[in-house]
Amino acid sequence: MTRRTTTPTAGQAAQEAPAADGGDTPPALLRVTDLVQEFTVKGSRPFARARVSAVAGVSFSIARGETFALVGETGSGKTTIARALLASPPALSGSVTLNGRPLPVGKRAKPDAAQGGSGIQMVFQDPFGALDPRWTIAGSVAEPLITAGVTDPAERRRRIAEIMHLVGLDVSRFAQRLPRELSGGQAQRAAIARALVAEPDLLILDEPVTALDVSVQAQILALLFTLRQRLSLTSLLIAHDLAVVRALADRTAIMYLGRICETAPTAELFRSPAHPYTAALLSAIPPGLRGGVQRERVRITGRQPSPLNPPSGCRFRTRCPAAQDTCAEAVPELRELAPGHEVACHFPLLPLTTAP
Amino acid sequence: MTADAIPGGEIVRVENLNVKVRGRSGWTHLVRDLSYSVDAGGCLAIVGESGAGKSLTIRATLGLLDPRSFQVSGKVWLGGVDLSTLRPAQRNAHVTRYASLVFQDPSRSLNPIMRVGPQITETLLKGSGKEQGLTRAQARERSIELMRSVGLGAAEERYHSYPHELSGGMKQRIVIAIALACGSRVMFCDEPTSALDVTTQAQIMDLLDDLRATRGISTVVITHDLALAASRAERVLVMYAGQVVEALPAADLAASARMPYTEALIYAAPDPDADGGLPRPIDGRPPDPRSPRPGCSFQPRCGYAAADCATQEPALTSVGSGHSLRCWHPLAARPAPEVAQR
Numbered sequence: 073m074t075r076r077t078t079t080p081t082a083g084q085a086a087q088e089a090p091a092a093d094g095g096d097t098p099p100a101l102l103r104v105t106d107l108v109q110e111f112t113v114k115g116s117r118p119f120a121r122a123r124v125s126a127v128a129g130v131s132f133s134i135a136r137g138e139t140f141a142l143v144g145e146t147g148s149g150k151t152t153i154a155r156a157l158l159a160s161p162p163a164l165s166g167s168v169t170l171n172g173r174p175l176p177v178g179k180r181a182k183p184d185a186a187q188g189g190s191g192i193q194m195v196f197q198d199p200f201g202a203l204d205p206r207w208t209i210a211g212s213v214a215e216p217l218i219t220a221g222v223t224d225p226a227e228r229r230r231r232i233a234e235i236m237h238l239v240g241l242d243v244s245r246f247a248q249r250l251p252r253e254l255s256g257g258q259a260q261r262a263a264i265a266r267a268l269v270a271e272p273d274l275l276i277l278d279e280p281v282t283a284l285d286v287s288v289q290a291q292i293l294a295l296l297f298t299l300r301q302r303l304s305l306t307s308l309l310i311a312h313d314l315a316v317v318r319a320l321a322d323r324t325a326i327m328y329l330g331r332i333c334e335t336a337p338t339a340e341l342f343r344s345p346a347h348p349y350t351a352a353l354l355s356a357i358p359p360g361l362r363g364g365v366q367r368e369r370v371r372i373t374g375r376q377p378s379p380l381n382p383p384s385g386c387r388f389r390t391r392c393p394a395a396q397d398t399c400a401e402a403v404p405e406l407r408e409l410a411p412g413h414e415v416a417c418h419f420p421l422l423p424l425t426t427a428p
Numbered sequence: 429m430t431a432d433a434i435p436g437g438e439i440v441r442v443e444n445l446n447v448k449v450r451g452r453s454g455w456t457h458l459v460r461d462l463s464y465s466v467d468a469g470g471c472l473a474i475v476g477e478s479g480a481g482k483s484l485t486i487r488a489t490l491g492l493l494d495p496r497s498f499q500v501s502g503k504v505w506l507g508g509v510d511l512s513t514l515r516p517a518q519r520n521a522h523v524t525r526y527a528s529l530v531f532q533d534p535s536r537s538l539n540p541i542m543r544v545g546p547q548i549t550e551t552l553l554k555g556s557g558k559e560q561g562l563t564r565a566q567a568r569e570r571s572i573e574l575m576r577s578v579g580l581g582a583a584e585e586r587y588h589s590y591p592h593e594l595s596g597g598m599k600q601r602i603v604i605a606i607a608l609a610c611g612s613r614v615m616f617c618d619e620p621t622s623a624l625d626v627t628t629q630a631q632i633m634d635l636l637d638d639l640r641a642t643r644g645i646s647t648v649v650i651t652h653d654l655a656l657a658a659s660r661a662e663r664v665l666v667m668y669a670g671q672v673v674e675a676l677p678a679a680d681l682a683a684s685a686r687m688p689y690t691e692a693l694i695y696a697a698p699d700p701d702a703d704g705g706l707p708r709p710i711d712g713r714p715p716d717p718r719s720p721r722p723g724c725s726f727q728p729r730c731g732y733a734a735a736d737c738a739t740q741e742p743a744l745t746s747v748g749s750g751h752s753l754r755c756w757h758p759l760a761a762r763p764a765p766e767v768a769q770r
Contacts (some may be wrong), residue, residue: 145625146596255713285478286652290696290709297706312625315698319706342700356630358655360699361682372627374581375595 100133101306102157102274107131107166107177109152109330113380124379126152127163128330128387131406134274134306141309141317141338143353144327147376150310152330154276157192157308171273193267197279199259202266203251209236209262210247216270231269238302239265240295257288261295268303275307281316293319314357318342323412326350329379329387332406336413346415346422349388386418394419437508439526439614439646440489441465445502447481447488447670455499456717459484459670462502466614469644471636473657473678475693476667479714482650485667486616490523507613524555528607532619534599537606538591544602545571545587551609574605579635597628604635614646615639622651633660654693658682663750666690669715669725672744674753686747686758689726724756732757 109127116122127149134140142150156163162181167174170191193216196202203212213232222228233243239261251259260280267275280296281289297320299305311317317324318338325335326349334347345351352370359366372391377383383390389399398418406414409422447459459481466472474482487493488500491511504511507526511519531537539547548571552562562570568587575583578601591599600620607615617636621629637660639645651657657664658681666674666689674687685691695708712729715721724730727737737756746752 145627286693287477287696287710290698290707293698293707294709313698314626315700318700318702319698353626354700356627357700358653358659360701361655361658361694361697362699362702362705365701369630375597 099136101136101138101171102308103133103167103169104153104157105131105167107153107156107163107168109149109156109161109163122380125382126330126379127156128382129166130327130330130332131166132325132332132335134308136306137304138323139300139305139307139309139321141311141321141324142327143311143314143317143324145312145376147329147379148327149330150327151278154194154278154308154310157274157276158194191273192276193270193272193274194276194278195260195263195267195280197282199256199263199283200251202263203259205251208248208250209241209254209265210243212251212262213266213269216266220270222270232265235265235269236262238299239268241265255288256284257291260284260288260292264292264295264299268299268305273306275305276310277307278310279312280309282311282313289316296320314342314353315360326353329376329382331387332416333388334413334415334417335406336410340410340413344422346409346413346420347388347417348392348394348421351421386416437468438465438505439468439470439507440648441503441505442485442489443503445485445488445504446500447484447493448499450497450499451718453718457670457720458717459488462667462670462672464665464672464675466646466648467662468613469640469646470663471640471647471649471661472663472665473649473651473661474665474667475651475654475657477652477693477714480667481670482667483618486529486618486648486650490527490529490616491519492529525611527614527616528610528612530600530603530607530615530617530620532622534596534603534623535591537603538599540591543588543590544594544599545575545589548574548602548605548609551606555610571605571609574608575602578602578605578608579631580605595628596624597632600624600632601635604632604639608639608643608645612645614648617647617649619650619652621656622653629656636660654681654697666693670717671725671754672752673726673755674751675744676751676753680751684748684751686751686760687753687755688730688732688757688759691759692729692731724754732759 107127107130111124111126112121113124130153132140142153144150155161157168157175159176159181162176162178164179166177168177169175210232213235214228217228217231236243236246241258241261246258254262277296281292284292293316300307309317309321321338323335324338324341326333326347328349334341334345334350341350342354345354348370352372355367355370370393374391377390385401386399386404389395392399396419404416404418406416408414409420442465443463445459445462446457448455448457462485464472474485476482489504493500506523509522511522514522538544549567552567552570553564572583572587575586580586580598580601594602621632624632636647640647649661658678661678664676664678664681665672666687668689674685674690676685685694692710696710698707699705710729715725723738723740724742727733730737734757742754742756744752744754747758
C-alpha cells in the first residue's frame with residue numbers, strides 16, 4: 073500500500089500522474105484525492121448563509137476486485153462521497169479518477185453523459201425507491217443497457233436474462249412483474265441486477281441490507297459475496313452496521329464528521345483499532361453469539377458537533393477520552409502504523425511502527 | 429386496583445394470549461397460546477423475523493388492538509390486576525398508569541409543532557401529576573429534572589426545542605422522559621434502537637438499563653438483533669409464526685439455545701467477530717398464517733426435520749430451569765463458545 077497524505081500538494085500530484093502508483097501493489101481502479109464537499113445552507117439570521125463542511129479532504133483508493141467500506145455514523149459524509157463520485161452533485165475540489173480517467177469535479181462540472189455514463193452504478197438502501205413503480209422489472213433492468221448504447225433488442229434480452237439468473241431471479245416469473253409484486257429481498261435482487269447489467273467498473277452499495285429482515289439480509293449478503301467472486305466486482309460499500317462490513321469488505325475506512333479516522337484491512341481493524349473513535353464504535357456493538365469478543369467499553373459522551381462549525385484540529389477531540397491540547401491545534405494526518413493500516417490521530421492506541 | 433406491584437414480584441403476566449384478525453375469508457390466527465411474564469425491574473426481549481407476531485403481542489397485552497378487526501383472548505395481569513375484571517375506561521386508565529410504549533421512530537411519537545419540554549409537562553399535568561396537584565411551574569421543574577435524568581444535557585435550553593431540532597437519539601430520550609412522566613412501571617419498546625446509529629443505540633440501551641437499576645422500571649424490548657437481546661435482556665422469547673418456540677435466560681442464548689430456529693437466527697445475523705464468516709440465510713419463507721398446516725410451523729425450513737415434524741405439532745415443554753422449547757428433536761447442548769476479552 074502506498075502512503076497517502078491529506079496535504080494540499082498531494083492532490084495536484086495525483087492529478088498529474090494518476091497511474092504512477094508504486095511497485096507491486098495492484099493498480100487502483102478508483103483513486104480519490106483530497107475530496108472536499110461543502111454545501112451552503114440557510115444561516116441563523118434571515119438572508120444569512122452558512123457553509124456545511126460535509127467532506128473535508130478525504131483520500132482513498134480502491135484496487136480492482138476489492139471491496140472497500142466507508143463506515144461512519146449519520147452525518148459523517150459517507151453518502152456525500154458516494155454522490156460526489158456520481159457527480160450529483162460533483163465535489164467542490166479534489167480529484168477523482170476511475171481507471172485513470174478523471175471524473176468531473178468542481179462547481180460547474182456536469183455528469184459525464186457523453187461516454188454512456190461514468191462506469192459507476194449504485195445500489196440503494198430502499199429497493200422500492202430505486203425501481204420505477206410503473207416499470208416492469210425487465211424494463212428497469214434494461215434501462216442502463218440502453219443508456220450504455222446496447223441497441224440490439226436480442227442482445228439486451230440475453231443480457232437481462234443472464235444477469236437476472238445471476239442474482240437469483242427466475243426470468244420467466246419475474247421479468248414482467250411490477251416492483252409492488254415483489255418482496256423486499258426480491259426487489260433488492262432486481263435493483264442489484266439493474267446496477268450490474270451494464271458491467272460497471274465500480275459498484276457503490278449504499279446500506280444495501282439495512283432495510284431488510286434478518287434472514288433476507290443474510291440472503292442478500294450471500295448474493296453480494298458470490299457476485300463479488302464470480303464477476304470480480306470492485307465495490308464501495310457504505311454502511312453503519314459493522315457486522316455487515318465485517319462480512320463483505322476487504323478494507324475499511326472509518327469516517328467521522330467528514331474525515332477519515334482510520335483505514336485498515338477489515339480483520340485487522342476489528343482486531344486492533346488504533347483510533348479512539350474506532351475503538352468506541354467497535355465497543356458499542358453487542359458481542360456476536362458465535363464465540364464473540366467481549367470488548368472493553370470505550371464510552372464517548374455528548375453528540376457529534378455541527379458540521380456548520382466543526383472543531384479545530386482533530387474533529388473528534390470534543391468527544392475523545394484521550395484528547396490533549398495538541399488535538400485542538402493541529403489537524404492529525406493519516407499516518408501508517410503497519411502496511412495498509414493508517415490512522416489520523418495524534419495519540420493512537422497502537423504504537424507507530426514507522427517514524428511519523 | 430390497590431396495586432403497586434410487590435417489589436420483586438411480577439409486573440406483567442400474560443397467559444394464553446390469542447390474537448385473530450378479520451380477513452376476507454374468515455379469521456386468521458396470528459398469535460397462538462402465548463404466555464410470558466416480566467418481573468419488576470426485569471428485562472424481557474422478544475425476538476423473531478418480521479411477521480412473527482412480536483408487535484401484535486405487546487399491542488394485545490396493552491389492549492391497543494381495535495376490537496372491530498381483532499379478536500383477542502387470554503388473560504393479562506398488569507401490576508397485579510387482572511385487566512379482564514376492569515371496565516374499558518378503567519382499564520385504559522390502569523394501562524396508562526402502569527405501562528408505556530416506545531416506538532422505533534421517535535419523531536412519530538412526538539408532536540412536531542410543539543416544543544418538546546411542554547410535551548413532557550402536559551403529560552405530567554394530565555397524568556400522574558394531576559393526582560398530586562402539581563402546579564404548572566412545578567410540572568415544568570419536574571420535566572426539566574426528567575430531561576436530565578434521561579441524559580439530556582443543557583435541559584433548560586432543550587426544553588424549548590422543537591423535535592426537528594434534536595437528533596434521533598435525543599428524540600428517543602424525550603420519548604422515554606414522557607414515559608417516565610406517566611409514572612410507567614414497565615416500558616414496552618418496539619425496536620427502540622433500530623433507527624439509530626451504533627453508539628447512540630448503545631447509549632439508549634444504557635439508559636434503559638440505568639432506569640431499570642435505579643427506578644426498578646421493567647422493560648420489554650422487541651428486537652430482531654439477537655446479539656443485542658443476549659447482551660441486554662434477562663430473558664429471551666423467540667417467536668415464530670405467532671408462537672413462542674423457545675424461551676430461555678439471555679445468558680444461555682449463545683451456548684444452550686436448542687430449538688433449530690433459534691440456531692438458524694443466530695447464524696443468519698452477520699457476526700462482527702467472525703473472520704470472513706458469512707451469515708447463513710434461512711431458506712424459504714415464514715408460513716402463511718391464512719393457510720395453517722399440521723405439524724411444526726418451522727418444519728418446512730428446518731434442517732433437522734424428521735417425518736413426525738410434518739404431522740404433529742410439538743408443545744412448549746420445559747427442558748431445564750427457565751428454559752422451554754417447542755421442538756420434537758431439540759439440538760444437543762453445544763459447548764459454550766469462547767469469548768475473548770479485549
